[in-house]
Amino acid sequence: xxxxxxxxxxxxEMLDRIGVKSIEELLALQIPESLRAKKLxxxxxLSEQELSALFKxxxxxxxxxxxxxxxxxxxxxxxxSLVDEITGRSEFSTAYTPYQxxxxxxxxxxxxxxxxxxxxxTGLDCANASMxxxxxxxxxxxxxxxxxxxxxxxxxxSGVNPEYxxxxxxxxxxxxxxxxxxxxxxxxxxxxxxxxxxxxxxDIGAVVVQSPNFFGVVEDMLSLSETAKNKNALFVTIVNxxxxxxxxxxxxxxxxIAAGEGQVFGNRMHLGGSTFGFLAVKKALEWKxxxxxxxxxxxxNGKRGFVLTLQSREQHIRREKATSNxxxxxxxxxxxxxxxxxxxxxxxxxxLAETNISKARYAFNAIKKLEGFEPLFANxxxxxxxxxxxxxxxxxxxxxxxxxxxxxxxxxxxxxxxYKNCLMFAVTEKRTKxxxxxxxxxxxxA
Amino acid sequence: xxxLINEIRSNRNTDRVIKCDVPLDIEMDVRYKGQKSTNIPxxxxxxxxxxxxxxxxxxxxxxxxxYPLGSCTMKYNPVxxxxxxAFEEFSSVHPYQSxxxxxxxxxxxxxxxxxxxxxxxxxNFTLQPAAGAHGEYxxxxxxxxxxKSIKEKRTKIIVPDSAHGTNPASAxxxxxxxxxxxxxxxxIVSPENLKAVLTKDVACMMMTVPNTLGVFEKNIAEISExxxxxxxxxxxxxxxxxxxxxxxxxxxxGFDVMHINLHKTFxxxxxxxxxxxxxxxxxxxxxxxxxxxxxxxxxxxFKISFGDKKKSIGKMxxxxxxxxxxxxxxxxxxxxxxxxxKEASEQAVLNANYVLSSxxxxxxxxxxxxxxxxxxxxxxxxxxxxxxxxDVAKKLLDYGYYAPTIYFPLIVEExxxxxxxxxxxxxxxxxxxxxxxxxxxxxxxNPEILHNAPVNTYVSRLNEVEAARKPKLHW
Numbered sequence: 019x020x021x022x023x024x025x026x027x028x029x030x031e032m033l034d035r036i037g038v039k040s041i042e043e044l045l046a047l048q049i050p051e052s053l054r055a056k057k058l059x060x061x062x063x064l065s066e067q068e069l070s071a072l073f074k075x076x077x078x079x080x081x082x083x084x085x086x087x088x089x090x091x092x093x094x095x096x097x098x099s100l101v102d103e104i105t106g107r108s109e110f111s112t113a114y115t116p117y118q119x120x121x122x123x124x125x126x127x128x129x130x131x132x133x134x135x136x137x138x139x140t141g142l143d144c145a146n147a148s149m150x151x152x153x154x155x156x157x158x159x160x161x162x163x164x165x166x167x168x169x170x171x172x173x174x175x176s177g178v179n180p181e182y183x184x185x186x187x188x189x190x191x192x193x194x195x196x197x198x199x200x201x202x203x204x205x206x207x208x209x210x211x212x213x214x215x216x217x218x219x220x221d222i223g224a225v226v227v228q229s230p231n232f233f234g235v236v237e238d239m240l241s242l243s244e245t246a247k248n249k250n251a252l253f254v255t256i257v258n259x260x261x262x263x264x265x266x267x268x269x270x271x272x273x274x275i276a277a278g279e280g281q282v283f284g285n286r287m288h289l290g291g292s293t294f295g296f297l298a299v300k301k302a303l304e305w306k307x308x309x310x311x312x313x314x315x316x317x318x319n320g321k322r323g324f325v326l327t328l329q330s331r332e333q334h335i336r337r338e339k340a341t342s343n344x345x346x347x348x349x350x351x352x353x354x355x356x357x358x359x360x361x362x363x364x365x366x367x368x369x370l371a372e373t374n375i376s377k378a379r380y381a382f383n384a385i386k387k388l389e390g391f392e393p394l395f396a397n398x399x400x401x402x403x404x405x406x407x408x409x410x411x412x413x414x415x416x417x418x419x420x421x422x423x424x425x426x427x428x429x430x431x432x433x434x435x436x437y438k439n440c441l442m443f444a445v446t447e448k449r450t451k452x453x454x455x456x457x458x459x460x461x462x463x464a
Numbered sequence: 465x466x467x468l469i470n471e472i473r474s475n476r477n478t479d480r481v482i483k484c485d486v487p488l489d490i491e492m493d494v495r496y497k498g499q500k501s502t503n504i505p506x507x508x509x510x511x512x513x514x515x516x517x518x519x520x521x522x523x524x525x526x527x528x529x530x531y532p533l534g535s536c537t538m539k540y541n542p543v544x545x546x547x548x549x550a551f552e553e554f555s556s557v558h559p560y561q562s563x564x565x566x567x568x569x570x571x572x573x574x575x576x577x578x579x580x581x582x583x584x585x586x587x588n589f590t591l592q593p594a595a596g597a598h599g600e601y602x603x604x605x606x607x608x609x610x611x612k613s614i615k616e617k618r619t620k621i622i623v624p625d626s627a628h629g630t631n632p633a634s635a636x637x638x639x640x641x642x643x644x645x646x647x648x649x650x651x652i653v654s655p656e657n658l659k660a661v662l663t664k665d666v667a668c669m670m671m672t673v674p675n676t677l678g679v680f681e682k683n684i685a686e687i688s689e690x691x692x693x694x695x696x697x698x699x700x701x702x703x704x705x706x707x708x709x710x711x712x713x714x715x716x717x718g719f720d721v722m723h724i725n726l727h728k729t730f731x732x733x734x735x736x737x738x739x740x741x742x743x744x745x746x747x748x749x750x751x752x753x754x755x756x757x758x759x760x761x762x763x764x765x766f767k768i769s770f771g772d773k774k775k776s777i778g779k780m781x782x783x784x785x786x787x788x789x790x791x792x793x794x795x796x797x798x799x800x801x802x803x804x805x806k807e808a809s810e811q812a813v814l815n816a817n818y819v820l821s822s823x824x825x826x827x828x829x830x831x832x833x834x835x836x837x838x839x840x841x842x843x844x845x846x847x848x849x850x851x852x853x854x855d856v857a858k859k860l861l862d863y864g865y866y867a868p869t870i871y872f873p874l875i876v877e878e879x880x881x882x883x884x885x886x887x888x889x890x891x892x893x894x895x896x897x898x899x900x901x902x903x904x905x906x907x908x909x910n911p912e913i914l915h916n917a918p919v920n921t922y923v924s925r926l927n928e929v930e931a932a933r934k935p936k937l938h939w
Contacts (some may be wrong), residue, residue: 019542019799019800020799020800020804020807020808021887022807022886023888023889024811024814024886028889028890031890032814032815032818032890033814035818035821036814036818036820036821037821041814044814044817044834045711045810047834048674048679048682049680049711049712050682050685053684053712053717055708055710055711055712055716057710057806058583058710058802058803058805058806059582060582060583060805061798061801061802062801062802062803063798063799063803063804064799064801066544066799069548069795069798070544070548072798073548073572073791075568076569077551077554078568079567079568080554080565080568081557081564081566082553082554082556082557083553084558084561086558088561090560092558092560092783094558096481098480100509100512100513102550103513104512104513104516104520106546107516107520108525108527108528109521109527110520111541111546111733111735111736112526112733112734113523113524113525113526113734113735113736114531114533114538114734114736114866115734115737115738116736116737117533117869117871118866118867119928120858120918120921120922120924120925120926121523121524121866121867121918121921122523122736123519123922123923124519124520124521124522124523125736125737127466127468128516128519129737130937130938131468131469131939133938134469134938134939135469135502137938138504138938139502143937144935144938145937147737148737148738150594150595150598150738150786151781151782152782153779153781153782154594154780154781161637179782181779181783182782184779185778185779185782187778188755188777188779188780189637191605192638192639192640193637262498262502263502264492264498265496265498266496269500270498279782286555286556287556287557287558288554288555288557288788289557289558289784290559290782290784291559291594291739291782291783291786291787291788292739292787304937311935311937312937313931313932313935313936313937314931314936315926315928315930315936316926316927316930317924317926317927318916318924319924321466322466323922323923324926327928327937328932328935329932330932333597333630333632333633334628334629334630334872335629336629336633337629337633338633338636338642340633342633342637343598343600343601343636343637344597344598345595345596345597345630346594346596346597346725346727346737346740347595347737347739348594348737348738348739349735349736349738350736350737350739351735353735357516360504360507360512360516361480361509362481363474363476363505363506363507364504364505364506365480365506366481366506368501369481370481376484376489376490377486379489380486380487380489399493399496420565428560447484451485451486454486
C-alpha cells in the first residue's frame with residue numbers, strides 16, 4: 019500500500035511543467051552520485067488486510083486485559099467512552115501545533131480548558147500545555163527550580179518514583195546542578211521533617227517531594243513545605259491527580275511548582291506511553307515555565323479567542339536561551355485528560371478519590387489478615403497503593419495470579435534488594451470487591 | 465455562543481464513577497485531608513459531546529484541508545494504523561508486566577528498530593525519546609558521554625543559522641556552548657566557513673539534510689571529513705528525512721548520530737502538538753551510550769535489556785517510549801515496504817518541485833529553482849504596500865488552507881516554507897498555487913482585504929500582543 023494520489027498521467031504533466039524527464043533527474047541535479055543509497059532491504063509492502071492480520075498476530079502474543087493490581091506510576095483506571103470519541107476525532111488528532119491561531123481555535127480552547135482544570139485541581143495559577151510524561155515533567159520542574167532560585171543544589175526525596183529519579187539524573191548530568199537525595203524513614207515510608215531540616219541550608223534551591231510517594235505513602239506535605247520555606251527553598255511537589263479529590267492540594271501546602279503523571283486521567287496504560295506530564299506553577303513563575311502555554315485574548319472584533327502565548331520563552335524565538343528545548347509535547351494525551359476531568363466534574367473527581375481509597379483500604383485490611391503478609395509501613399496513610407512484606411514465594415504468587423488472569427503486585431525486590439519479598443499493590447476504582455476477594459483468596463492459598 | 469466549560473451550568477447528578485461496592489472508608493487526619501473544592505461543572509455526556517464536537521469544528525486539520533506546513537511533513541495519517549493502535553491487546557498492558565507477557569509489543573519495537581536502521585544506515589536505535597527535540601537532547605547527551613569516556617574535553621557545538629530552534633536549545637540543555645554558523649549565499653554550509661569556526665573543543669556539528677531551505681547539502685562529504693579529522697562528530701536532525709528515504713542514508717554520508725521524527729516522516733498523527741516520537745540512531749561505536757532499556761532478541765524471544773549501565777546516558781523518559789506512536793510508524797513501514805518508502809520520498813520531491821515551478825516567477829526563491837521535499841520563498845518585494853507574509857498566510861486560511869510555515873527559517877526575510885508532501889494530488893497542488901498567486905495579486909490590487917484576513921475563520925485576527933502583555937492563562 020502507498021498513500022500517493024498521483025497517477026502516471028499526472029506525474030508526466032508535473033515533470034513536464036518542471037522541465038525534467040524524471041524524478042531521478044531532479045535528484046541527480048542535487049545529490050552527488052557517490053552519496054546515493056543502495057536499494058532498501060525491507061520486505062514488500064502490505065495491503066490493509068494483510069497489515070491488520072500481521073498486527074493481530076503481534077497482538078495475540080501479548081497477555082492482555084489482565085485484572086490489574088499493579089501500579090508504580092502507571093495505573094489501570096476506567097476510561098469513559100466519551101474520551102475516545104472526542105480524542106479520536108481527526109479534527110483534533112491530525113492537526114499540528116496550533117501555530118495559526120485563527121484556524122486552530124478547537125485545539126487552543128481545549129488546551130486552555132485543560133490548563134484551567136489543572137489549575138483548579140492543584141490550586142496553582144499557571145499550567146503549561148503538557149510535558150512528555152510525569153518523569154520529564156519532574157525533570158523540567160527541577161530545572162525550573164534551579165532557574166528560579168538561582169541556586170544549583172536541589173534536595174529530592176528518595177521516595178520519588180525511581181523512573182523519575184533516573185530521568186532527573188539524565189537531565190542534570192551535564193549541567194551545573196547538584197542533586198541531593200534525602201532518604202525516607204524506614205519505619206514510616208515517609209520523609210522525616212527533622213532530617214530535611216538538618217539537610218537544609220541557604221544554598222539549597224528547592225526541595226522536591228512526591229506524595230503519595232513511590233511506595234504509596236502520603237507525606238505530611240504541610241510540615242515539609244513549611245520546613246523548606248523556612249530556609250527559603252522552593253517547594254516542588256509531585257502529585258497523583260487522582261488523589262487530589264481527597265488529599266490536600268499543592269496550593270493548600272503552599273507549593274511553588276507541582277508536576278506529575280497524567281496517565282491516570284483518561285489515558286490507557288499502553289506499556290507506559292504515550293501519556294502526558296503536567297506542570298503547574300505559582301503566578302510569580304509563569305514567565306519561567308517551560309513549554310507551550312495558551313492564553314486568552316480577543317480578535318479584531320472583540321470576540322474571545324485563544325493563542326499560544328509567552329512565546330518569548332520558547333526555543334523557536336530564544337534558541338539556546340529558551341527555558342526548555344521542548345517543542346512537540348503530549349497535546350492529545352493532555353486533551354484526553356481534559357475530557358476525562360470534564361466527564362467527571364468536581365463531584366466525580368471527589369468520588370473517584372474516595373472510591374480508590376476505600377477499595378484500597380478494603381484490600382489492605384483483607385491482606386493484612388492473611389498469614390505470612392505484614393504491611394511494610396503499618397501506620398502510614400496511603401491512597402491507592404501499599405506494600406506488604408511476605409514470607410511466601412513471590413514468584414509462585416505471581417504465577418498463581420497470572421494463571422487466573424490477574425496481574426499481581428509489583429515485586430519491589432527486583433528493583434532493590436533492600437525490598438526483597440516486598441510486594442506493592444495498587445487498587446483503583448476499577449477493581450471490584452469480587453476481584454479483590456479473589457486476589458486475597460489466591461494470596462492465601464499460594 | 466462560544467462557552468468555556470466552566471460557563472456551562474452543572475446539569476447532572478453525581479453518577480460518573482463506578483458505585484463503590486465496598487464500605488466507604490475515607491477518614492483521615494486533618495493534616496492530610498484536602499479542604500478546597502474544585503470548580504469543574506458536572507455535565508451530562510450529551511452536553512460534553514456537543515461542547516467538544518463544536519470545538520473540533522474550529523480546527524483546520526490534515527483530515528479537513530491541505531496543510532503545507534513546511535518542516536512538519538503533514539502527510540496523510542493512515543486510519544488503519546489508528547485502529548490497530550487501539551487494539552486492547554496493546555492498550556491494556558502495564559509497563560511492568562513480565563517480558564513473556566508482552567512479546568507482541570516488544571516484537572513491534574524490535575521490528576521498528578531494525579527498519580529504522582535499514583532506512584538510516586545506523587547500527588542501533590533507542591525508541592525512548594518522545595519527540596524530535598527530545599531525541600536531539602538524547603543524541604547530544606550520547607555525544608557528551610562518548611567524549612567523556614575517551615577523556616576529551618569538548619564543550620562546543622556548531623549549529624548552522626538555518627537550523628531549527630530546537631537544535632541550539634537542546635545543545636544548551638546538554639551543557640554545550642553554541643557556535644552559530646552562517647550559511648553561504650546558496651543557503652548551505654560551506655567547508656570554508658566551517659573551517660573558520662572549527663576548533664579542537666568542538667564536539668559535533670548538527671545538520672539538517674536537506675536543510676530547512678529544502679536544499680541538499682552537496683558538500684556534506686567534505687564537511688564530514690573536515691569534522692572527523694578534527695575528532696568531532698556529525699549529528700543528523702531527521703526532521704527532513706522524508707526527502708531522502710531510499711535515496712540517501714545518513715550514516716553512509718558521514719553522520720554518527722541522528723534522530724527521526726516518527727510523527728513527520730512515518731505518518732503518525734501530530735495530535736495538535738503531540739504525542740510524537742524521536743528515536744535516536746547511532747553508529748556501532750556509540751551503542752553503549754544509548755538510553756536504557758533496549759529490546760534485544762535472544763533465541764527467538766524478545767528481552768528487555770539494561771545492557772552496560774555504566775556507559776548509558778540513563779533514561780530519557782519513563783519506560784520504553786510512546787508505544788502507540790512507535791506501533792503506527794512500524795505499521796506505516798510495513799504497509800509501504802522498501803520500494804514504497806522510496807516512492808514516497810520521490811513523490812514528495814516531485815510535488816515540492818511542481819509547486820515551486822508554478823510559483824518561481826512570481827516570488828523570490830532564495831535557494832534556487834530546484835528543491836528537495838520543501839522550499840522557502842520570500843515574498844519581500846512582491847506584495848502590495850504594507851502587506852506582509854503574515855497577511856498572506858492569514859488570507860490562505862480564508863480560502864480554507866492551513867498556512868505554510870512563516871516564522872522560520874530566520875535567515876530568509878518574509879519567508880514562507882512550503883512542504884506539500886507526497887500524499888497530495890496534482891489537483892490539490894494546482895488549486896493551492898492558483899489561490900496563492902491570486903492572493904499575491906490581491907495584495908497589490910486590494911491590500912486591505914489581506915490586512916483584514918482572515919474573515920472566514922471562527923475568530924478574526926487575534927491580538928497576540930495583548931495576550932502576552934496581560935496573560936490570562938486559565939478561566
